[in-house]
Amino acid sequence: MSDQPTPMMAQYLAIREANPGALLFYRMGDFYEMFFDDAVAAASALDIALTRRGTHEGQPIPMCGVPVHAAESYLLTLIRKGFRVAIAEQMEDPAEAKKRGSKSVVARDVVRLVTPGTLTEESLLEARRHNFLAAFATVREESALAWVDISTGAFQVMDCPLPRLAPELARLAPRELLAAQGAGLDDLAADAGAALTDLVAGAFDSAGGARRLCALYGVETLDGFGSFSRAELSAMGAIVDYLDMTQKGRLPLLRPPVRERSGAAMQIDAATRRNLELTQSLSGGRDGSLLSAIDRTVTAAGARLLERRISAPGRDLSLIRARQDAVAMLVDDPRLAADQREALGRVPDIDRALSRLALDRGGPRDLAAIRAGLTQGAAIADRLPEDAAQVLADAARDLTGHDGLIRLLDDALVAEPPLLARDGGFVAPEYDDDLDRTRRLRDEGRGVIAGMQAEYAAKAGVQSLKIRHNNVLGYFIETTAIHADRMRAMSDIFIHRQTTANQIRFTTVELSELETRILNARDRALEIERDIFARLRAAVLDRAAAIGQAARALAEIDLAAAFADIATGEGWTRPRVDDSRAFQVEGGRHPAVERALKRKAESFVANDCDLTAGDTPAIWLLTGPNMAGKSTFLRQNALIAVLAQAGAFVPARRAHIGMVSQLFSRVGAADDLARGRSTFMVEMVETAAILNQADDHALVILDEIGRGTATWDGLSIAWAVMEHLHAVNRCRALFATHYHEMTALTARLDGVENATVAVREWEGDVIFLHEVRKGAADRSYGVQVARLAGLPASVVDRAREVLDALESGEREGAARPAALIDDLPLFRAAPPAPARSAASGRLDARMKDVHPDTLSPRQALDLIYELKALSGEQP
Incomplete structure (x- = not known):
């Protein structure tokens, strides 16, 4: 070649x-x-x-x-x-x-x-998660982040200085991030799990971005959508340009861009999201996260809305209370809530069906999804009372006014249409007269063919004669080779077409003419159905904005009903949320941990927390042994704040949450080997971020600061961090530590209180009560915990020996711990356990069959003799 x-x-x-x-x-x-x-x-x-x-x-x-x-x-x-x-x-x-x-x-x-950020097909998307495409742009001193989900049409933008980019990417978790070549965002994109796509600088031109957006929405100016900075126009323009390129000019149906104002949501950085497991557990999956534990939504759109609310709890007090009112109404009317959830369970994903239709990738089932969603939406609106909570009343209004489109789709579509328009068969009978006539010709042709086959079989005297069809020959008459001569003798009727190894094929003038009529009818029926599909698609897209509003209304009702369902089923209560610096929780619980314990038929120990701050900071210094539940207590209070500002009820008997502006969590430890950071360095970087950013309305939870270095170094750092939180940040905080020396700070700092997780000792074992009480722990119980973990007995005994020596030396004022250690005898490994004898095995087997409560005195005496015999001893 x-x-x-x-x-x-x-x-x-x-x-x-x-x-x-x-x-x-x-x-x-x-x-x-x-x-x-x-x-x-x-x-x-x-x-x-x-x-x-x-x-x-x-x-x-x-x-x-x-x-x-x-x-x-x-x-x-x-x-x-x-x-x-x-x-x-x-x-x-x-x-x-x-x-x-x-x-x-x-x-x-x-x-x-x-590309990862431009998927629309149902099979390529996770139904209950957004699929965001984001773009970051910098114009001189301004930076902005824009993001879009083309499968739903959501389009948003915000001012975003570079230091805020990592937390925002952690919140959105985009599948793909667009950036100018050389922007150096590789690590940030990788941390967020996003594919980074570099674009030429021209794609981020702000003036060009404004023109692209005006062309997209068919307007002369963007003033009707709000005021946007040059960086925001640049980021949005880059997204539109990229979509135009990837979709080859067939742009998706995007809603007008919404500018997200700074401070509209609780600020949560990437480390805090990871530590609190808001939407993803530390193991990487959804199971075990807060989102997984509380998700009672029954629609895909409702699930996506829940993830947005948990990822970005609001700070608009009136909106939070309005959402709580909706939940409260459904909690108070369980029958209404159950009816709504039952109807919502039949609502398909309208947003994504609409998006596929807009991109001309949709089919008859997407039209049916729009019909079903709007039909159920009307029924849901009808069931809501006139005095419904404002959020529900607004949603009901958006679900009405679609009767004309519903009737059109009802009249035009069969109950269960096929996936693809090219397959035909989705238009209902009696909708189009021309289509009905064409279908009759197509369908009756099959009966005519059957009659013609019987007629030809009789004429030829060949009962096995068949009329068949394939894409090459069309319709033909087929018989076996043994009948070929009889057929050829009737050449005035049967015209030879093809001979195969075992079959002879013929046609007739009459059969050819009928084939033409039937094939034309089939093609004509498909052509008519394609035209009808195009008209129905156009009718849907003409009302795209109203349909999108209905989809969002259904998601809002679904989320309110889901929050009501978990509140009723799990005993959650409505929190009081205001602009104060209060933080009072009575009987608080951790949603994910409580759910896991219920699976094991175990109960969760609820605890109180009071970090109410007036003019002074409010910090609890929490001590107690490992495994006692300190980390759970820290996390559950942070999650209660998240749920309260998301508009949900909370897992507590009572809660009063003053608005939390920022949420910071430094819990857990992990290396960052890719960047050459040790566990201690990661801990210090995250702690530095908290101390440099937290304001007086922040909520901070810190666990074991300083544990990754030498004891006195760690204590010094933890001490200084506590003083900085108290004097500079002046925030509400929970500070867990194993440095008992820090409990002395409560005498020096007005806003600090000691609290401890209660334990009891019993015959050398430690029993965890999981109760948080005021006061300080006197020790860590580390050796007892090591024993519970299964360390060899010789190691546990040696640890006790060393601990006793160190504590004794501290009490007696020893100058150096090393001197005490030198006086200890050398460690000697415990001798290996003797191998079990065959007699021991026989004794074990016999003892399994012994039930002491059923033995008479005589039987017990006989058993003793039997066991002695089994052991090899003479009675």
Whole structure:
């Protein structure tokens, strides 16, 4: 073969060069094929066979492919592994290319670039999570972050100085982040789990961004949407430009951009989100997180709204109270709440169906989803009383006024339409007269064919004669070879068409004419249905804004009902939220831990917390042994603040939460090996961030500051951190420590109180009561905890010996612990346990069958003799 590429391969290489950085899915009939390095990478990622096709520059061309009908599952795998995929489709019928000559190539072009942030297909998305595409832009001294979910149309933007970028990315968890080349955001994107896409600087031009946005929304100016900075226009423009490029000019249906004002939500940094396990557990999954523990939503949109509320608890007091009113109303009316949840359970994902229709990737089922969602929405609105809470009343108003569209879709669509419009069969009978007539001809043709087959079988005297159909010959008459001569003898009726190994095929003039009529009817019926689909799609898109409002209303009702359901089922109460610096919790519980204990049929020990601060800071210094529940206590109070400001009820008997502006958590420890940071360095970096940022309305929880270094170094750092929180930050804080020396600070600092987690000792064991009380612990019980963990007895005994020596030396004023250690006898390993004898095994087996309560005195005496015999001793 020549080293000159074939016309087809030349076309492939040209398309590949025009789409760098993406695997090219090159449509060839029923397969998407990949060649060269794309094939090698895809075959490895997808675990499919790698083959060869021809040569290029003297080397075999690697090749692999995936079926078109199953492409979505392969796309999902590639996207999750970090690939981008360009989809090159055949832009004409191959028959048309053949007419131009034998060497002509079917016209192909990329119709879409599939990236992590631009997914819309149901099978590629997580139904209960957003799929955000974000863009960060800097214009001189200004920076901004914009984000969009094209599967729902949500579009938002905010001023975002670079130091705020990491916390915001942690909140949004975008799948893809757009940035200017050389912006240096690789680490930030990786930490957020986002794929970083570098764009040329021109994509972030603010003036160009304004023009792109005006063109998108068909307006002369953006003033009607609000006032945006140049950096915000730059970030939003980059998103629109990127969507135009990846969707090849077919832009999604985006709602007008909403500017998120600074301070609208509780600030929570990435470390705090991770430590508190708000939406993801420390192990990396959703199970075990706060979100997993409290999610009672029954719609996908409601679940996404819940995640947004938990990720960004509000600070608008009137809005928080309005949301609580909605929850309270449903708590007070359980029957209404149950009815609403039952109806919501039949609501499909309207937002994503609407998005697919806007991108012309939707089908009849998406129209049916719009119909079902609006129908259920109207029923839900009808069930709400006239004096409903404001949030629910506003939602009910957005769910009305869709009767005309519902009737149209009801009249036009069958109850269960197919997935794809090209399959036909989704338009209801009696909706279109022309379609009904065409369908009758198409369907009655089958009966005519059956009658014609019986007629021809009788004429030929061949009962096994059949009329069949395939895509090459169309309709034909088929019989076995033994009847061929009889059929050929009737050449005035039967015209020979094809001979195969075992069959002879014929046709007739009458059959050919009928075939033409039937095929025309089939094609005509599909054409009519495609036209109807286009009209219905247009009717839906004409009301896209109102449908989007209805979708958001359903999500709001679902979330309120979900909060009411968990409040009723778990005994949660409405917290009092105000602008004070109060923080009072009675009988507080940790939602995720309590849920895990219930699975084990164990109860959770509730605890009180009072960090109410007037003019002074309010800090609890919490001491007590490890495993006693200090970390759980710290976290549960932070989570109660999150839930309260998210508009939910909280797991407590009573709660009064003064508005929390910032939430900081320094709990747990982990290395950051990729950046060369030890556990102690990570701890210090996170602590520094808290001390440099926390204001007097912040809530700070700190656990074991200073434990990663030498004892006196650690104590010194912990001491100084406590004093800084008290004197400079003046915030509300829970400070857990194992340095008992710090309990003396309560005598020096007015806003600090001691608290401890109660334990009891019994015969050398430690019993954890999990009760938080005022006061200080006298020791850590570390040796007892080590024993419970299963350390060898010799190690535990030696630890007690060393601890006693150190404590004795401290009481007697010893100058150096080393001197005390030198006086200790050397450690000697305990002798290995003797091997169990066969007699011991027999004794164990016999004892398993002994039930002392059932033995008479005589039987007990006999048993003693029996056991002595088994042990090898003479009675």
